[in-house]
Amino acid sequence: MFESITRNLGDALGSIARGRLTESNIRDGMGKVRQALLEADVNYDVAKAFTQRVTEQAVGEKVLKALRPAEQIVGIVYQELVSLMGPVDHSLAIRRGELSVIMMCGLQGAGKTTTCGKLARMLKEQGNKPMLVAADLQRPAAIEQLRVIGEQIGVPVYWEEAARSNPVQVCVNARKEARAHDCNVLILDTAGRLHVDDALMKELMEVDNKLMPDQALLVCDAMTGQDAVNSAKVFNDALELDGVILTKLDGDTRGGAALSVKAVTGVPIKFIGVGEQLDRLEKFHPDRMAQRILGQGDVATLLETA
Amino acid sequence: MGLFDNLKSALKKTKDVLRTDVRDLLRSGEILDEAKLEEFYRGLITTDMGVAAATEVVETLRKEFGGRTVVPDKIWEVVRTQLKTILLGESGTGWDRANPIGPLNIAATGPTVILVSGVNGVGKTTSIAKLARLLHGSGRKVLLAAGDTFRAAAVEQLTMWSKRIGCDIVTKPPKSDPASVAFEGCDQAVARGADFAIIDTAGRLQTQQNLMSELQKIHRVIAKRIEGAPHESLLVLDATTGQNGLSQASKFSEAAGCTGIILTKLDGTAKGGVVIAIRQKMGIPVKYIGVGEQLDDLQVFSADDFVNALFDDV
């Protein structure tokens, strides 16, 4: 499947490289770049805007007169992708001696609970005292899942009997509990919800209002296609997200969702999940992501041979 | 200003973003020009059907209607037929809604074994519960096997569902060999005279060689225990999935010989169009769709409804 993307980009840039560089063959090539982006699941509108901007740059006089124009164009495509997905921001704004609150949210099955565990583990290693909060009272065994994870990493989990509580109450009580236990980070694991589910979005905003999280993080599955922008936009409008965490990047997805979500919300991507184990969390690097979207080593190769 | 005005406006904004009703594009009497075809292409891409399938549809339109006056009904007829033909495959027939068990291959004698697999978090366990409810509700004896011995509390999750449904379940301690759970599930299904055994598996990415071999082993063990099993190997696919769905379908088929797809989370705004590309390239039919988190939120797949929904405003 990837071959086609590589071939596409290769063709695109090849046709630019061969013969004379004209505005029309640049546009032609850029059409193929757009197709490659679509095949990598970059949102249509984002891909279109992106290629338009790059085309404008590319047909600029500087490029046309450059010594090796094709090389320059590949460079522009790559650089634009990198700068669109940046700047890097890995901060979680944790304050020592005070209680910081991190709230995770996202669609069903995106990886919220697992990522809560990964963050808790990372923060603990950095010398913090995190506490996990089981605020998903909805999915069968969601509380049990978080408790198992807490045990695995030696981090306390606050939970209440699902039948006798609600998410807001759990979070409010957890805050008291965290203070009593001298914890400095509270990580809220909320239930998965659809962005079009009115009632559940309201519930989430209520937690947001009561707890005033320092970080509201959207957990987004990297395999998401064109719909990524729709959900990200609603979560951001409702909560003013501080960051995005992309999960399941250990597979072979091109991860176009990264570009789409960043372009549409402007919210920085902070971390990526690269496995089910709780140590599989990495900082997000726009340059690596750009290479991935365009086809791993391919860009480097094209840059060399263009 | 209430607390939730924010949300209302947020939702309203999405509705604007999502106003991709392709039908709005084609008004009677206008000329179907390149700009309109491109807008149409955009609408198709937005469903996640992929560049190849979208290009094919647009090609057809260009050939048949390009440069001519738009008669919307005619155009829609052609598009709908083309997509439905892909989705229904050679037989050209779909499933009967009135017979919710119809899509399943049933064993001639003894228990019908259904193996369920897919990548992480797509909705395997929940879909199994829904399917069990469907079968249990129609008077069949169902037994579940908690073959995800890896993920935290996966066994508890399926156990809770089995209790709600009131069906049997076979479990083993965490980290047990999933193939042995599957074997035990088949064994018990025979011993207890169950009509159906449904086997849950851990989520795995299709690129994880060892885990895909594990799935292959589960499949093999089932086949050894009961002849002709698994009678149904269902791949669960999340409707929000983009083009990676193709790679999922092809690699899971290699390991587990997928006979059908359950397409989940269609209650969101994602269209799940990648199943069109999957059917086109690999021939795997969609059998059920998931439209919510509750037990009754499973429906028999209808190509008609699906294709209509592709072009629906949200």
Ligand SMILES: Nc1nc2c(ncn2[C@@H]2O[C@H](COP(=O)(O)OP(=O)(O)OP(=O)(O)O)[C@@H](O)[C@H]2O)c(=O)[nH]1
């Ligand atoms: N391969 C891989 N799997 C992941 C990653 N992150 C999470 N998962 C898996 O994805 C599945 C869903 O993860 P959860 O953490 O339960 O997701 P969730 O968002 O909490 O799900 P709900 O609470 O049901 O909405 C599990 O099987 C996880 O092990 C990742 O980075 N890579």
Ligand SMILES: Nc1nc2c(ncn2[C@@H]2O[C@H](COP(=O)(O)OP(=O)(O)OP(=O)(O)O)[C@@H](O)[C@H]2O)c(=O)[nH]1
């Ligand atoms: N909205 C919606 N949510 C669903 C649907 N099907 C499943 N879910 C939710 O998706 C999340 C993941 O479902 P699971 O059944 O745990 O998924 P899984 O594939 O078994 O996950 P792993 O075993 O961790 O790989 C849960 O929160 C489910 O409630 C659906 O059709 N619609």
Ligand SMILES: [Mg+2]
């Ligand atoms: Mg969860």
Ligand SMILES: [Mg+2]
């Ligand atoms: Mg499961």
